[in-house]
Amino acid sequence: MYGCHQKDSASPGAAAPAKTIITALVWAPDWPEEMLQIAAAFSKENPDIGVNVQFMVGNSVEANIKPRIASGNLPDLVSVNPNAYSADLADQGILAEVGKTAAWNNMLDPLKGDWTSRRQSKAFGISGGVATVLMYYNQDMFEKAGIKALPTNFREFLAICEQLKRAGFTPVMWNGGFPNMLGNGPFSFGFANNVVAREPAWKKKIDDGTLNLNTPAVADIFAKMSLIVERGYVQDGYMATDYDGGIRLFKEGKVAMAFHGSWAAGLLLHGNPFHAGVFIPPWNAPGKRVVPVIGSETGFAVCDTPNKAAAMRFLEFIAGKGFGILQAKRQNISPFRQSAGAIAGDPRIVEYTRVVSRYPVTASPYYSVLPSNSIESLHRLMQDVLLNRITPKQAAQLLDASVKNEAKMHYK
Structure with missing residues (x-):
């Protein structure tokens, strides 16, 4: 009663x-x-x-x-x-x-x-x-830097970073102090375009321990993260930038781009002293179709x-009723067919999600891809690569060993 x-x-x-x-x-x-x-x-x-x-x-x-x-x-x-x-x-x-x-x-x-x-x-x-990972960008900075078109592959992405840097802007925010976002951002998109695009059975092979991650393609995932730093495209003190700090950098107009999730749309797209937009992170090679990241x-x-x-x-x-309270701030994509009283997601995120959900090949966010112990290992590996403690090749070897060990322990 x-x-x-x-x-x-x-x-x-x-x-x-x-x-x-x-x-x-x-x-x-x-x-x-x-x-x-x-x-x-x-x-x-x-x-x-x-x-x-x-x-x-x-x-x-x-x-x-x-x-x-x-x-x-x-x-x-x-x-x-x-x-x-x-x-x-x-x-x-x-x-x-x-x-x-x-x-x-x-x-x-x-x-x-x-x-x-x-x-x-x-x-x-x-x-x-519905979780998507995307690139938020400061449209005013792009215009002042003379950028006429959004990048469609990683080579073009590096080119606009250089253009932004020459115009006096910090191109992109890197959450070195909160590796969760490095995992959601450059790792997830690197995995999508370097692994998922080449191996349709990647999920099954992770589970049974037969997916080979000790490859040049996986090393390239880590190398891309390091390259952005080496070319001076990230903010000062990036290794100490936490979750909230990274969002503040973007909102205060101190960086031109933020690699972030749809769950932060309400914060990143609203209340800014500039116009903000979004685009698919172009972590694909020239001539290859980008594989976007979308999931739960x-x-x-x-x-x-x-x-x-x-x-x-x-x-x-x-x-039910509580979801509307979340959406009032987050403006993400609802996971429900009906959301009574909930505010619809931001139109830019709704359209982005609609577009990428129709791509022939998509990948999942890293937290639903890797075994739990490998997630924790990955956080350290990404930070170690950025601090030049290990090479991208060594990071790929260690990640491969972690994932295979988890499969051996739990799935055989």
Whole structure:
């Protein structure tokens, strides 16, 4: 019985019904206030449930989850990525089945495969949005630098970077202090155009450990990141630039471009003292068609705890009435067929997503591509390459070894 119903029939002086407190461990690097608003709105509508919101820190969702599992201190609701690690948690019974929720039924069908475990076909989470990675750019800087056309391949991208630099502008923002964004940006697009474009069975081969990443093509992914730095196309102190700092650099007109996700559209496209636009990051070679990155954004799952029923109600609220609170700031692409009360995504992001979703070959964001331990390894490898501690070739060798080891440990 809900507490409000009990209150109507209870005698004076009767003890108040017990209130369930659920813990929500959430990845919200640029929308913590909105998450608190959602929790408050949910508790107001559901007075029998309180929400203790805890925010993830560091560079990955998985690094926040693993210690909680190891210590047996599971949250009731948790942010998860649509990857093999989360799917394994579902198959192990750590994440609850969400396939019977209204949120799952309302989620776009093309996204459901990302959130279904391969072995036991469990629906383990609800997407936070349709995730695309793109290049945001300062149109005023481009005009002042005399750039007449957007680049369509990596050679042309280097040329406009040089043109911007000669005009006195810093061409592009690099999140060296937050390697998560290096992974989402130049690594994801490098992987898309250097690996996915050449190997249609890349997902299966990562799982079974037969995908060879110790190749010149994978070394080139790291080399491109380093080349942008070597030519002086990034901001000063780029290795200390964190997530929020990178967004500020773009919004304050200190860099001409930001390699970022659709989830930051509300921040990057609005409230600027200049006109902003977007284009597909041209990480393709001349004469090759670009492979864009599109997939599921980090989403939400319910852990199999004693508070599972209450957490499931909160999940439904986040994907329902709460989603409008998120969209008011983020203006991303909704993962749902119907989003009551939610603001539509920014028209530029809607059009970008429409265009890239029709490409014959697309790739997924890196966090849904790599095994969880390889994600953490990749973060260090990218930073080490940028700091000249290792070569791009060595980074490819180490990444290959990590991915193969994960396959050996978990998928054979």
